[in-house]
Amino acid sequence: MISGYNYINEFKNCEQCPHECGVNRYSKKLGYCKCSASFNISSICIHKGEEPVISGFNGICNIFFSSCNMQCIYCQNHQISSHGNNYELRITSYELKEIIAEIAKCLENGCQSVGFVSPSHHIPQMKLIIRTLTAEGYKPIYVMNTNAYDKVETIKSLEGIIDVYLPDFKYSDNILSKELSGVSNYCEIALLSIKEMYNQKGDFLNMDNDGLATSGLIIRHLVLPGYIDSSLNVLRMIAENVSTKVHISLMSQYSPTIHVCNHPYLKRKLTEKEYQIVVEEMERLGFENGWFQELDSSDYYLPDFSSSQPFAS
DSSP states (O other): OOTTOOOHHHHTTTOSSTTOOOOOTTSSOOOTTOOOSSOOEEEEEEEOOSOHHHHTTTOEEEEEESSOSSOOTTOTTHHHHOSSOOOGGGSBOOOHHHHHHHHHHHHHTTOOEEEEESOTTOHHHHHHHHHHHHHTTOOOEEEEEEOSOOOHHHHHHTTTTOSEEEEBOOOSOHHHHHHHHSOTTHHHHHHHHHHHHHHHHOSOOEEOTTSOEEEEEEEEEEOOTTOHHHHHHHHHHHHHHTOSSSEEEEEOOOOOOGGGTTOTTTTSOOOHHHHHHHHHHHHHTTOOEEEEOOGGGGGTOOOOTTSSSTTOO
16 A cells, blocks of 8 residues: 555555456456556656647656556557566556655756656546645646546546646547557547546636646647548547637657557558648648647657656657
8 A cells, every 4th residue: 555545445446447447456466557556657757848838948747657558559658558568667666755756856957847647547646646746835737648548537536636638539430449559449438538628628728928838638649650531530529529729739750669560550650641631631620729740750759768767869
């Protein structure tokens, strides 16, 4: 058990994420995410490669949780997110005191925001970190960087706690989500969770005088090579079910990893023509706010979690 917090109700019969495995995470029998009731944090570091309104000038202090509740075969964070490897840093034994100390270093170095990356199966840990930082007198901007495979009731429980939601909207059909990420009900789950985020935050992205987002919703979508139709339909789903005024981050940074070197589509990078087709559809649908990426961004965003600074250039 984590010192200073009672996780019994949360993890004895774990239903933290939509998998609802029902396992006792105090025991050796683990669920889909293969995580215990510990913190399961693989890295705490300053990251300057997020959207400009997220990173700001000094970067965001990102906390990377291990063993994602989705298993995307192309994940750029596969060193820590995959269930099937033996990578040493996949699960690191942090104590709460160490976590707060690492975050404090980032904040003292100028970070104004704290980001939780892939926290869907670690919501109690995330809440405990926020609670402890508040008790220590820290008041950063809290960003939830999620794959959107979240329960609506979980998102509701975060109202007033999370300042900026930063969800992915990965796919427009469940056949593709099952094939590429091992989840057969992604579309309806992600849409419902994002709609709840929108209910809380609306269209407007609040920013401070330095252009740093302090409250709001930014929906990310990574365009995958060979799957352009899915990307077009994701944008249509957002337009029809959420808003065309919401901020969209349309990412071109896909870079193939060793795990997809033989995949018919994912073994290569995105082409300029493919990305431009999606950009044009975003404009045609009337989206008013957001960001595009340079096509060569794929050369800059692959992390190395064997380093204490995974995103160091």
